[in-house]
Amino acid sequence: MHTGTVKAVRIEETGGPEVMQLVDVELPQPGPGMVTVTQQAIGLNFIDTYHRSGLYPIPLPSGLGMEGAGVVTAVGEGAEFAVGDRVAYCSALFGAYAQAVNLPASRLVRIPDGIDFETAAAALLKGQTTEFLLQRVFPMKAGQTCLFHAAAGGVGLLFGQWARAMGVTAIGTVSSAAKAELALAHGYAQVVNYAEENVAERVRELTGGQGVPVVYDGVGRDTFDASLASLQPRGMLVSFGNASGKPEPLDLQTLANMGSLYVTRPTLLTYTASTEDLRMSSAAVFDRLLAGEVQVSIGQRYPLAEVARAHTDLECRLTTGSTLLLP
Incomplete structure (x- = not known):
């Protein structure tokens, strides 16, 4: 899938899980500095429920979701990736809850060999949060x-x-x-x-x-x-x-x-605001995963069409470890 019609979750208003609608959207060719990522796994995070409910206001209508992993399937002018690259992200734009999404290349990181898409999508946001807390906000010894x-x-x-x-x-x-x-x-x-x-x-x-x-x-x-x-x-x-x-x-x-x-x-967005800091933080996460020092447990997986059930389970404290949506 490059561009054209894709399934994506949209909200027109804030509220409970029922405000999320899975709809067909037109995905244009990526513009300058942008790439199209065809998603293999999408990370679900508690902050997504804040965006949906209105606790953290976002402009509406909007997509939801901040974290995902997939394959580059189209490249805009000046973007530093190639079709076929395996990439992940957790601080690019809203809209990860989709089969494919256009994202700024500067907010993407390459997934190293030895790490699969599900692990990358389950670990990146929580792992980068751990990295900046432990190693930069108060550098523990x-x-x-x-x-x-x-x-x-x-x-x-x-x-x-x-x-x-x-x-x-x-x-x-x-x-x-x-x-x-x-x-x-x-x-x-x-x-x-x-x-x-x-x-x-x-x-x-x-x-x-x-x-x-x-x-x-x-x-x-x-x-x-x-x-x-x-x-x-x-x-x-x-x-x-x-x-x-x-x-x-x-x-x-x-x-x-x-x-x-x-x-x-502190916020993760401040500590990964530059592409250099973003890549340094994600490299630290991937290094710990590859060394076996940190393992991420994926407690549950939901089809993208069942996103409302996934949100309900998360808010009712029925989930353990990381949760994935599968497009």
Whole structure:
């Protein structure tokens, strides 16, 4: 498939899973700097549900989806790829939920030999998130300890393995015994069940009263105070998501009172804004996968036509590991 009519998911309005419609769209020839990617696998991420529901506003009507992997089937003027190249992306444009899509070549990365399309689509966004958190926002060193919330989530499972490969002691928070087992099997040194334990108190116990130099918090409102209370003096809270909603406004004096703490709110898009940073980050992900230091588990696959069911299952916490849509 090069160009012409393709099946794609579109939304005309925000709302529940039912607002997503699988329709025929005309895909034009790729323009300058663009390529057509015929998709082999599409990654489903929690942020997709925010775009669909309107929590993160996007211009409408719109496609959905940010992550995919496939084959280049048409090349626009000046684009640095050839027909037949295997590529992946996770920060190009909206519209990954489609059989084929036109994308800027500068936001694509080549998939190395030894990695299949499904692995690339399941690992790239969560893997790049792990890379920039662990290696750039607060560059962890072997022997250091950190706290990561929602350790059994999609990013959490990759984070635990990557931390272990770096010689970092990762403490993870989970909500059940089953998730605790999963986190421990994916590289976490210790887990704290926040349904039964006081997180900050337990972290202090595990660190000899010290606290940790950094907390990675993608949960938001429900964990923010515990995150600050788990830090050692001059520690950093890396708040990278709002799964439970936005944290309450922060009085800066609190940071002084708790030991000259730092807080940052980074995004993957900022840390991969340049093509150079994007390719460096994706190369790090692929290197860890090829070395066997990180493995991605694909918990479920859905046909593209069943995208509404996929969103429902994700929002109802019925999925494990990564989820793929197959065009």
